[in-house]
Amino acid sequence: MSLTLADLRPADAWQRFEPSAEQPFNRRLAAHLYRRAGMAATSRELDEAVRLGPEGAVKQLLSSGDTLAKFDQEMHKFAQVTLAANNPELLAGWWLHRMRHTPAPLVEKMTLFWHGHFATSAAKVREAELMLQQNEMFRRHALGDFGQLVRGIARDPAMLLYLDSATNRKVHPNENFAREVMELFCLGLGHYTERDIQELARCFTGWEIQYGHFKFNAYQHDEQSKTVLGKSGKFDGDDGLAVILDQPATAEFICGKLLRFFVADDEVFTPEWVAPLAGKFRESKLSVAPVLEMIFTSRLFYSEAAIGQKVRSPIELGVGMLRALDATTNMVQLANRLRELGQMPLYPPNVKGWDGGRTWINSSTLLGRANLVRYLVENPDTRFAGGPLEQLLDKQSIKSAADAVDRFAELLLAVPLAADVRAQLIASLEQNGSLRPDRLRQMLHLAGTLPEFQLA
Amino acid sequence: MLTTTRRKFLAAVSAAASSGLVSLSPQAPGFLCEAAAAGAELPGDRILVVVQLSGGNDGLNTVIPYKDEVYRRRRPSLGIGEDRVLKVEGDIGLHPALTGMATLLENRRLAIVQGVGYPNPNRSHFESMDIWHTAYTKPQDRAAGWLGRAFDARRQVLAQATDPPAMHLGPENQPLALAARDVPSPSIRSLDQFKLETGGNGQQREAIVAAAKAPRGSASDLLKFVQTRTTSALEVSRRIEAATKDYKTPIEYPGTDLAQKLKRIAQLIDAGLATRVYYVALDGFDTHSDQRDAHAGLLGQLGGALAAFADDLAAHMQLDRVLTLVFSEFGRRVEENASRGTDHGAAAPVFLVGSRVSPGLIGKHPRLDDLADGDVKFHTDFRSVYAAILEQWMGWPAAPILGEGFAPAPVLQS
Numbered sequence: 001m002s003l004t005l006a007d008l009r010p011a012d013a014w015q016r017f018e019p020s021a022e023q024p025f026n027r028r029l030a031a032h033l034y035r036r037a038g039m040a041a042t043s044r045e046l047d048e049a050v051r052l053g054p055e056g057a058v059k060q061l062l063s064s065g066d067t068l069a070k071f072d073q074e075m076h077k078f079a080q081v082t083l084a085a086n087n088p089e090l091l092a093g094w095w096l097h098r099m100r101h102t103p104a105p106l107v108e109k110m111t112l113f114w115h116g117h118f119a120t121s122a123a124k125v126r127e128a129e130l131m132l133q134q135n136e137m138f139r140r141h142a143l144g145d146f147g148q149l150v151r152g153i154a155r156d157p158a159m160l161l162y163l164d165s166a167t168n169r170k171v172h173p174n175e176n177f178a179r180e181v182m183e184l185f186c187l188g189l190g191h192y193t194e195r196d197i198q199e200l201a202r203c204f205t206g207w208e209i210q211y212g213h214f215k216f217n218a219y220q221h222d223e224q225s226k227t228v229l230g231k232s233g234k235f236d237g238d239d240g241l242a243v244i245l246d247q248p249a250t251a252e253f254i255c256g257k258l259l260r261f262f263v264a265d266d267e268v269f270t271p272e273w274v275a276p277l278a279g280k281f282r283e284s285k286l287s288v289a290p291v292l293e294m295i296f297t298s299r300l301f302y303s304e305a306a307i308g309q310k311v312r313s314p315i316e317l318g319v320g321m322l323r324a325l326d327a328t329t330n331m332v333q334l335a336n337r338l339r340e341l342g343q344m345p346l347y348p349p350n351v352k353g354w355d356g357g358r359t360w361i362n363s364s365t366l367l368g369r370a371n372l373v374r375y376l377v378e379n380p381d382t383r384f385a386g387g388p389l390e391q392l393l394d395k396q397s398i399k400s401a402a403d404a405v406d407r408f409a410e411l412l413l414a415v416p417l418a419a420d421v422r423a424q425l426i427a428s429l430e431q432n433g434s435l436r437p438d439r440l441r442q443m444l445h446l447a448g449t450l451p452e453f454q455l456a
Numbered sequence: 457m458l459t460t461t462r463r464k465f466l467a468a469v470s471a472a473a474s475s476g477l478v479s480l481s482p483q484a485p486g487f488l489c490e491a492a493a494a495g496a497e498l499p500g501d502r503i504l505v506v507v508q509l510s511g512g513n514d515g516l517n518t519v520i521p522y523k524d525e526v527y528r529r530r531r532p533s534l535g536i537g538e539d540r541v542l543k544v545e546g547d548i549g550l551h552p553a554l555t556g557m558a559t560l561l562e563n564r565r566l567a568i569v570q571g572v573g574y575p576n577p578n579r580s581h582f583e584s585m586d587i588w589h590t591a592y593t594k595p596q597d598r599a600a601g602w603l604g605r606a607f608d609a610r611r612q613v614l615a616q617a618t619d620p621p622a623m624h625l626g627p628e629n630q631p632l633a634l635a636a637r638d639v640p641s642p643s644i645r646s647l648d649q650f651k652l653e654t655g656g657n658g659q660q661r662e663a664i665v666a667a668a669k670a671p672r673g674s675a676s677d678l679l680k681f682v683q684t685r686t687t688s689a690l691e692v693s694r695r696i697e698a699a700t701k702d703y704k705t706p707i708e709y710p711g712t713d714l715a716q717k718l719k720r721i722a723q724l725i726d727a728g729l730a731t732r733v734y735y736v737a738l739d740g741f742d743t744h745s746d747q748r749d750a751h752a753g754l755l756g757q758l759g760g761a762l763a764a765f766a767d768d769l770a771a772h773m774q775l776d777r778v779l780t781l782v783f784s785e786f787g788r789r790v791e792e793n794a795s796r797g798t799d800h801g802a803a804a805p806v807f808l809v810g811s812r813v814s815p816g817l818i819g820k821h822p823r824l825d826d827l828a829d830g831d832v833k834f835h836t837d838f839r840s841v842y843a844a845i846l847e848q849w850m851g852w853p854a855a856p857i858l859g860e861g862f863a864p865a866p867v868l869q870s
Contacts, residue, residue, distance in 0.1 A: 164744040164795070172794035176744060183580055189595075194579070194829075266678060309678060340645060342629065349628055352582055359629045361682055363620075363642030363689035364650060370664070371653045378655070415679060420670045428663060442660060449664045451672075451683040 013300035014276045017054055023302070025054050027410055032307050035414060035456050036262050037061050037296055038105025040320035043396060043411060058296045062289055064104040065143065071103055079132055088122030088131050092345045093332030095135065099319045100328065110142035110288065111135065112315065113261055115345070118153045118185060119353035120162040122346040130158040130212060131346050146254060146286040147245050150185060154207070154237055155214040163351065166209040170222040173201035180351055181244065188256075191249040192229060199226045203240035245286060251278040255291060262295050264309035265357035308415040311360045312456040314341035317369060320456075321376060321448070324411040325392065329382040337375065341368045361454065373448025377441045389444075390437040401430035404440070405447075412447060414455045421450065502849055503725060504603075505734045505765075505780040507714070508631065509758070511742030512581065514751060515787035515804025516832070518554070519568055519821065523547040526824035530791040534747055534798070544568070548821055553752040556759025560809055565766050565775075567813035567867050569841060571822040573803030573834025577786060581742070581800075584785040589632035591839050591858050602842055603733055604636030605857045606850070611638045620692060622733035623724070625717045631735050640685055641733075642692055647700065647720050651693050665690050699727035707768040714738050715761035722768045725778060732850065741784060745795035758782070762809050775811045779849050779868075782807035783838070789830050803834035806841055812849075812869050819865075840865040 019025040030049035034041035038061065041049065049057040075098050082090040102108045115138055122131045134156050141149045153159050154177070160166050165177040178200035182192045206221030207214070226235045231243045244250060255277040259269045277291055284290040295301055312320065318334050321327070338344050342365055343354055376382055377389065384392050398404045405425045409417055417425070429443045430436055447453060517534060521527050522541045541549025542558045550557055560566035574593055578584045587593050591602040600608065607614060607621045614621050622634045622641035630643040644650050654660040668686045672679060703723040709715040714736065721734045738758060743751050762780065769775040787804030803822055822832035844864035846854040854862065 164797070167795065169794055174744075174793075174795075175799065179580070183582075189580070189583065308676060311678070311682070339627075340649060342627070350581075355629055358678075358681060361685050362624075362630050362640075362644075363685065363692055364644040364646075366682075366686050366689040367650060367652050367693055368645070371649075374653055374655075415676070418670060418672045421667055421672075424663065424667050424670065442657075445660070446663055446667060449686075450667055451679055451686050454682045454686075455679060 008300060008303060008305065010273045010276060013273070013298060013303070014294065015299050016297050017299045017302045019054065025050060029054070029302055029307075030057065031410060032302070032414065033057060033061075033296060034105070035316070035320065036109075036301075036310070037292075038109055038323075039099050039316060040324040040411070042323060042326045043407070046411075054297060054302070058293060061104075061106040061296070062143065062293060065107040068102075068104050068107070071101075083128050083132065086128050088126070088128045088346050089335060089344075090332055091122070091128045091131055091135075092335040092347070093330075095345045096315070096319055096331040096334055096338075099315070100322050100331070106292070107139060107142045110292075111139045112345070113258075114138040114142065114149060116348060116353035116356075117257065118149070118156075118159060119348035119351050120156075120158045121348050121350075125158045125161050127158070127161075127212065130161070134158040135346075143289040143292065144287060146281075146288060147241075150181070150241055150245065151238060153185070154181070154204070154241060157209045157212050157214060160207075160209045160214075165204075165207075167220075168201070168205050168207055169220045170202070170205040173198065173205050173222070175201040177201075178204060178240075181241070184352055186244045186250045186253060187247060188249065188253040191247065191253075196229055199228045200240045200244075202226050203228065203235045204237045207237050248278070248282070251281040251286065255281055258291060258295065260357070262292075263301060263306045265311055266309065267305060308455045310456040311357055312454055313354070313356060313360060314338045314343035314365070314369070314372075315345060316456055317341075317454075318372060318376070321373065321412065322382075325389075325444075326385040327376070327382055329376060329379060333381075334376075337368075337372050341365050341372065366454070369454065370445075370449040373453075374445045377444045377448075389440055393435075393437055393440065399435065401426045401435045404429055404435065405443070408444065408447065413450075413452050415452050417450075417452065421452075501730070501732060501777070502851070503732055503734070503778045504845060504850060505718070505721060505778060506603075506631075506633070506736070507718075507758070507762070507780060507782045508735070508737040509741050509754075509782065509784035510581075510585075510628075510737050510739040511784070512584075512786045512788055512800055513741040513754075513784035513804060514743060514747065514798050515784070515801075516790060517747075517751060517798075518551050518755060519544070519570060519805045520549050520551065521547055521821045521824065522549050524824050526790070530824070532792070533796050534792045545817060548817060551752070551755050553756035554759040555756075556761070556763035557807070558759075559763050560759075560766060561815065563766075564815040565809055565811060565813065567808040567815055568817050569806045569808065569836060569865065569867055570817060570819045571803050571832065571835040572783075572806045572838050572841060573786070574837055574839070575834075577802035577828075577831065577834075579786065579800040579802070581785060586632060588783060588785055588838060591842055598632065599635070600637050601631065601633035601635045602857055603633050604639070604641075606846060606852050607634075607636045607639040607641070609852070609856060614639050619695065619730040620688065621731065622735060623731050624735040625720060626735075626737055628737055628739070631737070634733070634735060640688055642689060647696060651697055652690060695729070696724070699724065699729060703727065705768050706771055707764055709764040709768070710757070710760040712757045712761060714757050715764055718761050718765040719768065722765060722772065722774070725769070725774050726772045743788070743797050744793065744799060745797040747792075747797045762807075766809055770811075778810060779812065779845065780807075780809040781841075781845065782809070787832065790824055790827060790832060791830060802828070802831035806838065808841075808867050814867055814869055818867055836865055837862060841867060844868055 027046045030046045079094055082094050099108045137152050163176045165174050168174040175197055179197045202222045203226055206217040208217050225232055228240050228243045252274050256274045280294050281291050318338055335344055348354055425443055428446055429439050520536055520541050522538050528535050540552045543549045557566055586598055589601045590598055620641050621639055624630050624634055624643040627645050634641045700723050709719045717736045740754055769778050783806045786802055788798035788801040792798050819836050839858045839862040843854040843858055843862045844867050846852045847864055848868050
């Protein structure tokens with residue numbers, strides 16, 4: 001029997017999930033893993049994941065970044081082409097393309113996580129090249145050392161321009177970046193004082209962006225002693241960051257956020273739930289991969305407290321639908337459609353990033369989501385396994401409407417269909433009891449408007 | 457029901473109800489009860505429009521104590537002198553870009569509430585915004601906003617409604633102020649895109665509505681939440697499409713984003729939607745550097761939009777029932793910074809627009825020679841402004857929403 005959060009205690013929840021006769025690692029659980037650790041999976045990928053079992057599949061997700069060289073080269077070339085136009089919207093399309101085709105979905109998912117965490121919007125930065133540089137930095141450290149990410153972002157031209165922190169003089173320290181390091185990037189509210197912000201801002205004096213590059217301006221650096229969170233010294237920016245990274249609150253804050261991002265939107269994970277994960281994070285010197293491994297192999301992750309307990313983000317919805325149906329489409333148009341749903345990549349709403357969860361859902365975005373699904377299945381630019389939609393039926397040897405509905409539901413939906421709704425979908429796809437391939441578009445459109453479709 | 461007919465019909469019901477001919481009690485004729493329920497809130501009820509200035513508006517350069525020595529000294533590059541301010545009264549003037557507001561003031565349609573804030577000001581955008589939205593200064597309960605809680609308190613009336621109690625127009629996330637435990641309010645990015653596309657296939661539309669409504673045996677809370685929102689989105693979009701088809705206005709609105717949003721709201725109000733609260737935001741007030749032109753542009757947009765909106769409502773005989781509240785999460789530091797900008801501050805002015813406001817300045821300008829951490833001190837708690845809006849404008853008890861101890865500020869004509 002599946003467990004809810006109320007049935008689990010933190011100690012049990014973090015134990016390894018062992019498939020059993022009652023709860024085998026089947027296509028449904030594999031699809032769950034791929035929806036969360038990536039952007040959904042094709043039918044073929046699900047078969048492969050079931051064969052590998054949960055540990056093998058997670059291992060593959062964690063290590064697939066190592067074999068990316070060829071794909072990376074190609075993507076880098078594409079990116080350079082889009083830079084020529086200096087239009088970050090094209091770069092957003094490039095990133096969606098990358099998410100759709102990547103052989104390392106977890107790396108891409110974590111890149112998106114860091115983009116939301118260290119949120120920087122191209123709407124203000126405007127320079128596509130700086131956005132790309134930042135994006136590549138997130139990808140390089142996606143599963144790696146959090147400390148390196150933070151030190152990287154402290155020098156990142158896009159971020160510092162975004163926060164109006166391209167200059168920081170000792171007579172008038174700019175508190176903006178220091179505030180966000182504490183409030184949003186590392187500690188979270190309640191773990192520092194206004195005084196700590198002012199002192200950390202002094203550590204960063206002289207850190208500047210000139211002509212799109214990071215420069216240390218020794219003349220503007222405050223050489224005097226600072227006291228950050230009780231530690232004193234003639235700190236520079238990196239020293240200040242080291243003090244912050246060393247706080248237990250940092251590991252707790254990041255792990256709490258990873259829990260909400262990967263496991264469940266609504267559950268309030270109290271400190272005792274986060275503690276084992278934060279312990280792992282500190283033990284691994286703030287390396288991210290071990291934390292992810294712990295999440296994706298836990299009993300918690302495969303419990304009903306997690307499955308279907310997240311709202312699909314717009315990117316997950318768009319890219320996920322394409323991946324699940326092995327489809328391709330015009331990604332720049334998709335990026336602009338995602339803007340209407342509240343999540344255009346490279347354009348987060350503010351430095352706090354996307355709130356996610358239930359905030360994705362309102363009347364406007366629900367209609368937009370329904371319209372996006374229709375656009376994806378009706379648009380002549382969308383190809384399915386390289387051809388028209390109907391051929392998916394042949395490829396998967398689907399013979400009946402019921403069979404089609406069940407197969408597509410498995411690929412697209414995180415929660416089972418109610419009997420009435422399933423019957424309605426089947427009826428929409430057949431006439432006089434036989435399958436009508438020409439109605440597949442309508443059926444998928446209908447499926448894509450279901451409340452169930454909004455869950456991950 | 458046809459929109460115009462429905463509107464007139466409901467107006468008649470409303471008139472009958474307020475004149476005491478019908479009490480809308482169980483004894484009233486069935487069709488009248490039904491009509492009232494269809495509106496839930498009757499057309500003719502008062503409406504609140506909230507305009508949020510996001511990022512922290514520099515109150516000191518909005519409502520300006522232009523003769524103040526400290527002001528002139530602390531604002532060497534940003535200060536605005538006597539020759540440029542739009543004079544209000546005494547030593548107070550408006551930013552020169554606020555010509556729209558000056559017109560509102562002349563027409564006695566603008567109240568300027570000075571020195572509004574709350575104790576122990578928080579200088580984080582998100583925290584301070586949450587405080588304004590929830591009306592709670594401690595992060596005890598951030599699940600519902602002040603307006604959302606008012607909707608929850610009226611959920612039995614609202615359960616009958618075909619129009620949502622509030623509507624948020626704009627691309628940003630739904631404001632926490634509208635978040636309610638039980639009563640959903642839609643966020644609408646743009647009314648043009650607020651429709652379900654089916655390529656004219658009516659059957660598909662019906663299928664979508666039926667599938668969304670179909671009972672789910674063992675749905676999780678999250679699924680139930682999405683299902684309620686989906687059915688309500690489909691219903692509201694159908695109503696708005698019908699309601700806004702033939703709106704005309706003699707007023708020329710500025711082309712700005714804010715003005716166009718307010719124009720849409722005027723349309724919805726005139727169409728007789730029973731929605732009681734509309735919410736829009738204008739972003740960009742976080743002026744840490746090179747504030748002068750950016751701030752002037754924003755204020756120009758604000759004043760122009762508010763003036764056109766009031767004129768349009770007046771032209772449609774709707775101004776008497778619409779109150780607009782303009783606020784920001786905080787003001788800015790008195791002393792400008794080294795980047796010709798200003799950093800996060802505390803108290804600031806709040807504006808109310810409408811024909812029933814108590815016009816002109818309300819409360820004194822905060823003193824600039826008595827600061828707390830470099831910021832002006834508040835003297836009017838924002839919750840006492842909310843209390844006036846809830847009690848005296850909307851007719852909803854304020855204490856259950858805001859807690860005890862917030863007497864309504866004198867912002868409305870008695």
